[in-house]
Amino acid sequence: MNRFVLFLVFLHFGSVVSAATATDEAFQNLADEYISDLTNFSPVSATSVGDHSADDKLDNVDAAARAGNRSLLMEYIAALEVLDRDNLSPANQVDAEILMNQLKSDLWSLNELQEWAWNPLYYTGLSGGSIYALVARDFAPIENRLRNVTARLLQIPRFLEQSRDALQPERVPKIHAETAIRQNPGLISIIDDLIVPEMGALPAEEQAQLLAAIETARDAVADHQTWLEEELLPRAAGNFRIGAALYDTKLAFALSSPLSRREITARAEQEYETVRNEMYQVAKTVYLEKHPYTSFPDNPEEAYKQTIIRAALEQAYSVLPPRDGIVDIAKQQLQQAIDFVVENNIVTMPDEPVEIIIMPEFQRGVSIAYLDPPGPLDRDQPAFYAVAPLPTDWNEDQVQSFLREYNIYSIQNLTIHEGVPGHYLQIALSNRYPSTLRSVLSSGPFVEGWGVYAEQLMIDEGYLDRDPLMKLINLKWYLRTITNAIIDSAIHVDGMTRDAAMNLMIEGGFQEESEASLKWVRAQLSSAQLSTYFVGFQEHLEMRGAVQDAWGEEFTLRRYHDQALSYGSPPVKYIRALMLNQPIPHN
Numbered sequence: 020m021n022r023f024v025l026f027l028v029f030l031h032f033g034s035v036v037s038a039a040t041a042t043d044e045a046f047q048n049l050a051d052e053y054i055s056d057l058t059n060f061s062p063v064s065a066t067s068v069g070d071h072s073a074d075d076k077l078d079n080v081d082a083a084a085r086a087g088n089r090s091l092l093m094e095y096i097a098a099l100e101v102l103d104r105d106n107l108s109p110a111n112q113v114d115a116e117i118l119m120n121q122l123k124s125d126l127w128s129l130n131e132l133q134e135w136a137w138n139p140l141y142y143t144g145l146s147g148g149s150i151y152a153l154v155a156r157d158f159a160p161i162e163n164r165l166r167n168v169t170a171r172l173l174q175i176p177r178f179l180e181q182s183r184d185a186l187q188p189e190r191v192p193k194i195h196a197e198t199a200i201r202q203n204p205g206l207i208s209i210i211d212d213l214i215v216p217e218m219g220a221l222p223a224e225e226q227a228q229l230l231a232a233i234e235t236a237r238d239a240v241a242d243h244q245t246w247l248e249e250e251l252l253p254r255a256a257g258n259f260r261i262g263a264a265l266y267d268t269k270l271a272f273a274l275s276s277p278l279s280r281r282e283i284t285a286r287a288e289q290e291y292e293t294v295r296n297e298m299y300q301v302a303k304t305v306y307l308e309k310h311p312y313t314s315f316p317d318n319p320e321e322a323y324k325q326t327i328i329r330a331a332l333e334q335a336y337s338v339l340p341p342r343d344g345i346v347d348i349a350k351q352q353l354q355q356a357i358d359f360v361v362e363n364n365i366v367t368m369p370d371e372p373v374e375i376i377i378m379p380e381f382q383r384g385v386s387i388a389y390l391d392p393p394g395p396l397d398r399d400q401p402a403f404y405a406v407a408p409l410p411t412d413w414n415e416d417q418v419q420s421f422l423r424e425y426n427i428y429s430i431q432n433l434t435i436h437e438g439v440p441g442h443y444l445q446i447a448l449s450n451r452y453p454s455t456l457r458s459v460l461s462s463g464p465f466v467e468g469w470g471v472y473a474e475q476l477m478i479d480e481g482y483l484d485r486d487p488l489m490k491l492i493n494l495k496w497y498l499r500t501i502t503n504a505i506i507d508s509a510i511h512v513d514g515m516t517r518d519a520a521m522n523l524m525i526e527g528g529f530q531e532e533s534e535a536s537l538k539w540v541r542a543q544l545s546s547a548q549l550s551t552y553f554v555g556f557q558e559h560l561e562m563r564g565a566v567q568d569a570w571g572e573e574f575t576l577r578r579y580h581d582q583a584l585s586y587g588s589p590p591v592k593y594i595r596a597l598m599l600n601q602p603i604p605h606n
Contacts, residue, residue: 070395139199188254205380302331369447391444395458452587461588468555504553
């Protein structure tokens with residue numbers, strides 16, 4: 020149905036129902052239509068959110084498909100602009116704002132950022148995700164899912180050919196080509212690990228069809244690998260730095276925050292000094308436990324503080340996980356965190372399932388861990404806390420550097436961030452909000468900011484009996500959040516070099532070289548994402564302070580957290596307005 024006709028129909032009823040009711044109904048219809056159109060924008064993305072009506076289709080990524088998406092986005096923007104958004108209910112005002120932001124962001128990305136022309140990871144992610152999303156969760160009988168796997172595997176040659184036609188080697192940064200070379204075979208590992216073991220569920224004839232599809236996909240992936248290595252990589256000549264104009268626009272869409280790039284950097288630099296000084300104070304207590312007769316100078320130089328902090332951190336680094344035991348330790352620590360949250364009445368504990376898994380190969384190379392929640396339409400499925408294994412080609416020095424960075428205390432902090440009361444808990448509770456649109460268009464700064472907030476919340480509430488080593492590692496992780504925000508724009512806008520970034524992370528942020536090296540790669544591969552943690556955390560702190568002032572003696576952590584997470588995961592500014600009964604801000 021033409022969206023303009025839809026609005027005219029509802030506006031015609033103005034004499035029968037209130038204008039507000041008509042506008043709300045018109046918006047709800049538009050929002051529902053947008054959700055149903057996800058399969059037209061991207062069948063793979065639709066599968067990931069739980070719409071399985073196009074599970075047998077793989078995205079078209081040619082010029083015609085881009086033109087179709089462009090037209091659809093413009094149609095939705097035009098339809099949404101017809102609305103008097105001030106006439107909507109507060110809840111629908113929020114949803115209308117986040118929908119408009121997403122539509123304009125997608126259109127800008129398509130027309131201006133144009134990652135489809137220079138980022139091969141866009142295609143490796145889609146190809147791997149297209150199959151992984153069908154077999155990772157039991158949302159339907161395995162036979163049905165395997166039939167759709169067969170259909171999608173048969174489309175892999177067409178998809179990869181379209182991706183090669185779209186990519187312009189002279190615009191592809193070398194780091195993106197190198198990472199795509201590592202990720203591309205991940206589709207084969209999904210086939211071998213998750214599909215082949217399940218083939219017996221199909222009748223013999225369909226097994227034969229699936230086997231043929233697998234061979235077709237293997238050949239296509241091998242051909243694509245050859246192209247990546249022999250054609251794309253030698254010709255890759257793009258600049259991974261996207262520059263001020265693109266960065267600022269992308270940041271504004273990603274954050275949906277009044278904070279500008281320069282304001283974020285100024286805040287982060289101020290917090291950098293504050294947190295390093297706090298680390299020194301904690302480090303002194305750790306140091307005194309081992310050297311009780313130490314006398315500290317009244318006005319120590321930075322080099323002295325650095326030495327004391329590093330000496331204290333060495334005690335945390337002495338408690339290392341076994342090389343192959345990180346997942347098992349994360350499982351133990353997740354339960355420990357759950358018990359603490361429940362015992363201390365911090366927030367409602369959801370009962371949605373969560374599993375800790377080895378990160379799929381096609382997702383590796385960007386971060387050490389992530390929380391993969393079920394799609395908003397697959398809410399009965401488990402969330403996955405995915406942890407990347409150590410690369411098999413690392414030497415012993417690299418392994419030890421990694422294990423020092425991800426010591427027992429760090430894994431605990433990571434598990435709080437990704438699990439409880441971090442992403443798993445937050446997303447499980449937020450997804451109970453009835454708006455599917457709001458779940459689909461969740462805010463990165465809200466989600467990532469909550470993860471950082473959860474880390475500090477647990478320490479503030481006395482987790483691990485206020486162990487100073489846990490506090491020190493927690494501060495180190497917050498310092499990582501701060502340096503992430505600094506290097507994000509410094510790299511893409513100011514031309515920060517690898518040496519300068521590594522120095523800030525290693526000397527300034529006390530990171531191990533292996534961690535800093537991975538972050539340098541991640542910062543090149545992404546932009547505007549590393550700032551979401553710091554900005555979101557700052558907004559969560561400010562919101563909690565404002566609500567605590569408004570509620571006074573009626574404020575409790577449980578009440579605050581439950582209500583803050585009851586609105587879904589829109590940008591923090593909207594939840595703040597809803598909690599304080601303020602007007603909904605407009606972008």
